[in-house]
Amino acid sequence: xxxxxxxxxxxxxxxxxxxxxxxxxxxxxxxxxxxxxxxxxxxxxxxxxxxxxxxxxxxxxxxxxxxxxxxxxxxxxxxxxxxxxxxxxxxxxxxxxxxxxxxxxxxxxxxxxxxxxxxxxxxxxxxxxxxxxxxxxxxxxxxxxxxxxxxxxxxxxxxxxxxxxxxxxxxxxxxxxxxxxxxxxxxxxxxxxxxxxxxxxxxxxxxxxxxxxxxxxxxxxxxxxxxxxxxxxxxxxxxxxxxxxxxxxxxxxxxxxxxxxxxxxxxxxxxxxxxxxxxxxxxxxxxxxxxxxxxxxxxxxxxxxxxxxxxxxxxxxxxxxxxxxxxxxxxxxxxxxxxxxxxxxxxxxxxxxxxxxxxxxxxxxxxxxxxxxxxxxxxxxxxxxxxxxxxxxxxxxxxxxxxxxxxxxxxxxxxxxxxxxxxxxxxxxxxxxxxxxxxxxxxxxxxxxxxxxxxxxxxxxxxxxxxxxxxxxxxxxxxxxxxxxxxxxxxxxxxxxxxx
Numbered sequence: 001x002x003x004x005x006x007x008x009x010x011x012x013x014x015x016x017x018x019x020x021x022x023x024x025x026x027x028x029x030x031x032x033x034x035x036x037x038x039x040x041x042x043x044x045x046x047x048x049x050x051x052x053x054x055x056x057x058x059x060x061x062x063x064x065x066x067x068x069x070x071x072x073x074x075x076x077x078x079x080x081x082x083x084x085x086x087x088x089x090x091x092x093x094x095x096x097x098x099x100x101x102x103x104x105x106x107x108x109x110x111x112x113x114x115x116x117x118x119x120x121x122x123x124x125x126x127x128x129x130x131x132x133x134x135x136x137x138x139x140x141x142x143x144x145x146x147x148x149x150x151x152x153x154x155x156x157x158x159x160x161x162x163x164x165x166x167x168x169x170x171x172x173x174x175x176x177x178x179x180x181x182x183x184x185x186x187x188x189x190x191x192x193x194x195x196x197x198x199x200x201x202x203x204x205x206x207x208x209x210x211x212x213x214x215x216x217x218x219x220x221x222x223x224x225x226x227x228x229x230x231x232x233x234x235x236x237x238x239x240x241x242x243x244x245x246x247x248x249x250x251x252x253x254x255x256x257x258x259x260x261x262x263x264x265x266x267x268x269x270x271x272x273x274x275x276x277x278x279x280x281x282x283x284x285x286x287x288x289x290x291x292x293x294x295x296x297x298x299x300x301x302x303x304x305x306x307x308x309x310x311x312x313x314x315x316x317x318x319x320x321x322x323x324x325x326x327x328x329x330x331x332x333x334x335x336x337x338x339x340x341x342x343x344x345x346x347x348x349x350x351x352x353x354x355x356x357x358x359x360x361x362x363x364x365x366x367x368x369x370x371x372x373x374x375x376x377x378x379x380x381x382x383x384x385x386x387x388x389x390x391x392x393x394x395x396x397x398x399x400x401x402x403x404x405x406x407x408x409x410x411x412x413x414x415x416x417x418x419x420x421x422x423x424x425x426x427x428x429x430x431x432x433x434x435x436x437x438x439x440x441x442x443x444x445x446x447x448x449x450x451x452x453x454x455x456x457x458x459x460x461x462x463x464x465x466x467x468x469x470x471x472x473x474x475x476x477x478x479x480x481x482x483x484x485x486x487x488x489x490x491x492x493x494x495x496x497x498x499x500x
């Protein structure tokens with residue numbers, strides 16, 4: 001005990017002061033650890049700050065500080081001695097309606113506003129994860145809304161449904177096949193003669209199919225309301241087919257009632273919009289323009305290209321040689337030509353392949369071309385996601401008795417789409433910006449309307465050009481940035497990159 005007391009250490013002087021600890025939290029800590037923690041980072045920070053200084057500051061000065069906010073013509077935006085004039089915002093105010101609606105008649109622009117409102121009201125609940133009734137909402141947005149939006153924007157009424165449509169299509173197909181068959185049969189070569197006679201026989205078979213449809217159409221045309229009579233016959237036929245396909249008396253009642261309820265809703269829409277009496281005044285698609293065209297082309301392309309891409313991706317991985325070869329050929333062909341060529345082909349060449357009495361609106365042809373073009377690119381993105389799924393997933397699904405379609409729809413495809421969210425959104429953003437190419441086929445989208453507005457001498461100033469492109473650039477950035485941020489939100493929610 002005495003030894004321990006004798007050798008115990010007792011400090012006789014104060015400890016020397018230590019240097020203050022390096023601060024690693026807060027703003028100062030962020031600067032020290034992220035921006036100035038090494039010579040390389042210091043150089044990069046200085047260069048980045050200089051770039052921001054020479055780009056952001058002049059942009060803010062041009063768009064906000066030195067901008068002109070009020071005026072009636074170009075004189076308000078002309079530079080005066082000793083002053084600097086920035087963006088000419090009165091020009092944007094004067095041309096704002098043109099940028100949004102194009103040449104859409106002013107008295108009918110409420111239809112465009114109502115379409116935008118309906119789209120927002122149906123789309124926002126789909127984007128909110130916890131919103132209820134997702135299935136009903138998706139059905140309304142992807143199926144009902146495009147039809148209602150078409151009749152709102154284009155106007156006009158309904159000629160008929162399945163009976164009238166099938167009669168017209170079969171009649172046009174009969175005329176085309178019979179005409180080709182007669183021309184080939186009159187040729188001197190043996191093979192064209194045989195082929196021509198075969199086509200004539202095929203046309204005769206179509207005539208047999210056309211006879212009962214023609215009888216039903218004549219019966220419908222003698223009714224008081226042709227549209228509702230055709231709708232009633234179509235509803236009965238479709239509902240009975242779904243009833244028997246779903247299991248008949250034992251299991252088909254749900255499909256029957258769902259079909260009848262759907263046709264009842266269609267009848268209500270027809271009655272409210274007076275589609276059986278001509279509907280709203282017709283506004284030709286050549287009068288559409290501005291942001292309306294940009295959204296119509298981009299949204300239609302994005303929505304329509306997804307099922308096309310999924311089908312092509314599955315077809316390219318199919319074990320059936322014919323399906324695989326067709327999918328590969330389709331994808332490589334559409335990816336091998338630029339979008340400008342596709343738009344020219346859809347606008348000017350596609351009508352040459354259609355029957356003489358069958359026409360397709362110019363905007364619809366563009367939409368078809370854009371959807372097929374984007375679908376080919378989405379197919380490769382989705383195929384990459386399918387390749388990332390281990391084979392054990394498919395084998396496990398087969399082990400529990402799932403067939404190919406259930407395995408693909410419930411097991412493989414959901415996982416594949418989770419992996420390719422960044423690639424798909426990248427394709428969607430590129431498609432949204434590529435809508436500006438429709439200007440070359442005389443369809444004036446947002447950028448096309450901007451270029452058309454430059455021809456107005458009332459607003460011809462040196463800053464008008466820069467102001468217009470800045471305004472449209474902001475619009476494109478807002479939409480693209482919103483898609484990008486929402487895709488990041490979906491990735492985090494689905495844990496797309498989490499490995500269990």
